Amino acid sequence: xxxxxxxxxxxxxxxxxxxxxxxxxxxxxxxxxxxxxxxxxxxxxxxxxxxxxxxxxxxxxxxxxxxxxxxxxxxxxxxxxxxxxxxxxxxxxxxxxxxxxxxxxxxxxxxxxx
Amino acid sequence: xxxxxxxxxxxxxxxxxxxxxxxxxxxxxxxxxxxxxxxxxxxxxxxxxxxxxxxxxxxxxxxxxxxxxxxxxxxxxxxxxxxxxxxxxxxxxxxxxxxxxxxxxxxxxxxxxxx
Numbered sequence: 001x002x003x004x005x006x007x008x009x010x011x012x013x014x015x016x017x018x019x020x021x022x023x024x025x026x027x028x029x030x031x032x033x034x035x036x037x038x039x040x041x042x043x044x045x046x047x048x049x050x051x052x053x054x055x056x057x058x059x060x061x062x063x064x065x066x067x068x069x070x071x072x073x074x075x076x077x078x079x080x081x082x083x084x085x086x087x088x089x090x091x092x093x094x095x096x097x098x099x100x101x102x103x104x105x106x107x108x109x110x111x112x113x114x
Numbered sequence: 115x116x117x118x119x120x121x122x123x124x125x126x127x128x129x130x131x132x133x134x135x136x137x138x139x140x141x142x143x144x145x146x147x148x149x150x151x152x153x154x155x156x157x158x159x160x161x162x163x164x165x166x167x168x169x170x171x172x173x174x175x176x177x178x179x180x181x182x183x184x185x186x187x188x189x190x191x192x193x194x195x196x197x198x199x200x201x202x203x204x205x206x207x208x209x210x211x212x213x214x215x216x217x218x219x220x221x222x223x224x225x226x227x228x229x
Contacts, residue, residue: 002157035219043158043201043219090157102148105157 004106012112018079023091031094032074038087050097123224132189136202150201
């Protein structure tokens with residue numbers, strides 16, 4: 001158990017819909033990272049937050065947004081969903097703002113868009 | 115960010131030592147090498163990290179030659195439970211977090227351990 005909690009574990013929805021994925025980092029961790037893993041794209045970095053502020057941005061679509069709240073949990077919002085958005089979405093956390101390489105990942109949220 | 119190349123898949127048998135090599139020809143002076151393990155439908159798990167020579171922990175060893183253009187993850191006496199995908203990442207852990215934080219894990223190496 002990494003200490004990172006993600007909900008929901010599974011989500012099935014239809015194209016055009018909007019979903020919110022939630023992540024609670026390890027106790028004491030201030031940085032949260034979001035990754036998308038699909039069969040043909042590997043594990044892609046989406047965005048990082050540190051202590052409520054956006055820290056780094058990867059290949060995140062404009063239809064996607066995220067935020068980190070004062071209690072340090074984070075939410076990833078996916079809107080106008082397309083079939084290609086079906087993937088595993090992982091959240092990871094670290095203590096500080098720097099990713100020193102030891103990321104702690106949650107179990108992921110599996111999104112299926114029909 | 116340094117590009118890495120790993121074998122797509124490897125097969126081994128229980129009790130054998132497995133060595134997975136990662137090539138990173140354009141590794142930069144400040145780059146560290148980190149390996150992760152991922153089981154199906156689970157998040158990646160940190161295995162080991164190193165800068166040069168050899169690093170060993172309770173689960174693996176990491177060998178890095180002097181030119182640092184490659185690295186080898188060594189798993190001693192593998193078991194069926196070591197069947198997983200192994201990722202090699204290279205990046206500057208001290209680069210303000212922004213460049214390293216953007217690392218993409220790539221396709222990794224699928225290790226299959228047979229009875």
